[in-house]
Amino acid sequence: MTPLLSVKDLRVTFETHRGPVKAVRGVSFDLGRERLGIVGESGSGKSQTGRALLRLSAGNGRVSADKMEFDGIDLMTASERKMRGIRGARISMIMQDPRYSLNPVLRVGDQIAEAFLVHSSASRREARAQALQMLKTVQIREPEKVYQMYPHQVSGGMGQRVMIAMMLIPNPDIIIADEPTSALDVTVQMQVLALLDDMVRERGMGLILISHDLNLVASFCDRVLVMYAGRVMEVIEAGRLNEAKHPYTRGLLNCVPELDEPQDMLPVLQRDPAWVTAGD
Amino acid sequence: MIDVSELNVTFGQGRSELRAVQDVSFRIEAGESFGLVGESGSGKSTVLRAISRLTQDWTGSIKIAGAELEHRRDRKTTRRMQMVFQDPYGSLHPRHTINDILMEPLEIHRMDRREARVLTALEDVGLGIEMRFRYPYQISGGQRQRIAIARALILEPEILLLDEPTSALDVSVQAEILNLLKRIQRERGLTYLMVSHDLAVVAHMCERVAVMNRGRFAEVLTTEQLRSGTPKQDYTRQLLTASGRYDRDVAKSFVSFD
Secondary structure, eight states, X not given: OOOSEXXXXXXXXXXXXXXXXXXXXXXXXXXXXXEEEEEOOTTSSHHHHHHHHTTOOOTTEEEEOSEEEXXXXXXXXXXXXXXXXXXXXXXXXXXXOHHHHSOTTSOHHHHHHHHHHHTSOOOHHHHHHHHHHHHHHTTOXXXXXXXXXXXXXXXXXXXXXXXXXXXXXXXXXXXXXXXTTTTSOHHHHHHHHHHHHHHHHHHTOEEXXXXXXXXXXXXXXXXXXXXXXXXXXXXXXXXXXXXXXXXXXXXXXXXSOOSSSOOSSOOOOOOOHHHHHTTO | OEEEXXXXXXXXXXXXXXXXXXXXXXXXXXXXXXXXEEXXXXXXXXXXXXXXXXXXXXXXXXXXXXXXXXXXXXXHHHHHEEEEOSOTTTSXXXXXXXXXXXXXXXXXXXXXXXXXXXXXXXHHTTOOGGGTTOOGGGSOHHHHHHHHHHHHHTTOOSEEEEESTTTTSOHHHHHHHHHHHHXXXXXXXXEEEEEESOHHHHHHHXXXXXXXXXXXXXXXXXXXXXXXXXXXXXHHHHHHHHHSOOOHHXXXXXXXXX
16 A cells, blocks of 8 residues: 655755754655654654645755655645645644634634635635534534634633644645644543544544654554654554663653652663764 | 641632632641642642732732741742742743842842852752853753752742743653752752642652642642542542543543533
8 A cells, every 4th residue: 555645864954054953864754544653852853844744844944855755746846836735635734732823813713614715615604614513523512602712712622623623624634733732731632632533533534643742642643753853763663662672762761750650760861972873 | 837728819800700729728848749730720820829929819828837928028938938930931031141040039138158159059950160151042941940940949948839840841851850859859858839730740759749620629649649549539530541641432531520
């Protein structure tokens, strides 16, 4: 089976006044209709990997790859017009904090309807009906009421559901979720993940979940890429997190306090400079 | 060391009145670490802000080492009780050098040997003296949080109020900061009151934990009770399951505790 998305040797470099910063340095992976996790600490290049896929890297960034292909389309050479057709409609992205991603002066329902209208020739009335249906799908109890609300009137969890509704309404093939739950309380976090889980199962989508939380991602995804300093350190089958071999992955796992394993002092992650230079 | 009884904090009035904290009482012994956990809006940070008197809209009684606190901040109790905030990017003045940041409390409290105290404070939190004349934007998030801890310690307080001190940090840096806080507490016999949304972090740091929901204490547990998963309240039990790994069926079973 050919993968939905295939990436080989992706590199993202930013030109700064202090010289080039290599944010992503040779990342390769395939994505099928599955849940793939990308885990790393701040600055590991996980978000830049997701952004490069949609050509959303900042202006001073240079992206190169041997291959970056989505459903037969070469994402490296596709025209800007073609990319606009892909963004949102076929590959969409959920950002971390709904408070910054929603337009504060538009009703949330209209924002969802707009996402539908942009990629179809439907009427406003139909878009509204679709948006209401979508609010129901993301388990919002009173869709008619929530449709009329402004972003500041909804809670964090509800805001993230609205974002998910907006991203799902064009029925994309791939969803890139960049820390979709880290601004949420743990119970709401689990509920939002369950929702994404349902969407992937029912609609057969591919999901890339970008997060700093290795334990959470491993319990949710099928496969996890562990990134450090712009590189993939290790790819793990999610169920086999305990068998992770790379010292970075092991270090990350060990330094998190656990409820069921009391420790006096936490082991501190020792970084090996060779991890940064490996493969250069 | 800290004795809080019948603490109520109310914001706004009339129709927009919000009772952020309702009838909260607890005691913390000297040298003890006490944790407050709960979801956002549960009132955990507001309790801390009332004790530090960053919020003045509270009623009830707060005693520090037997002495009743007034609503106004006074120099004597602020010196005994210092706070470390969540976001080391927001809590350090961007235009002040590390030296300015550490000197300021010494000047306000008219302490002697300022120079020497700044150097010791840096050393205590594991930073070199070369940090002294840098600006916050020149150092990492973990180093910033060390500076925030150094600033709190420089007045030699007996109590540290810790408001989510590691939740803005990467887990590897969190481990370093938690170890630092634990070591300092042992060396100086400090009393900690720590707020966090992370049950595992609180269990690691504290001997007792209060679980808050909607401004009230749902229950107070020992760390052992929390670890063994034997809370009395359903609310706490759900919080515990949600803190673990993702489980589809468990996530579907969640109810809301309003």
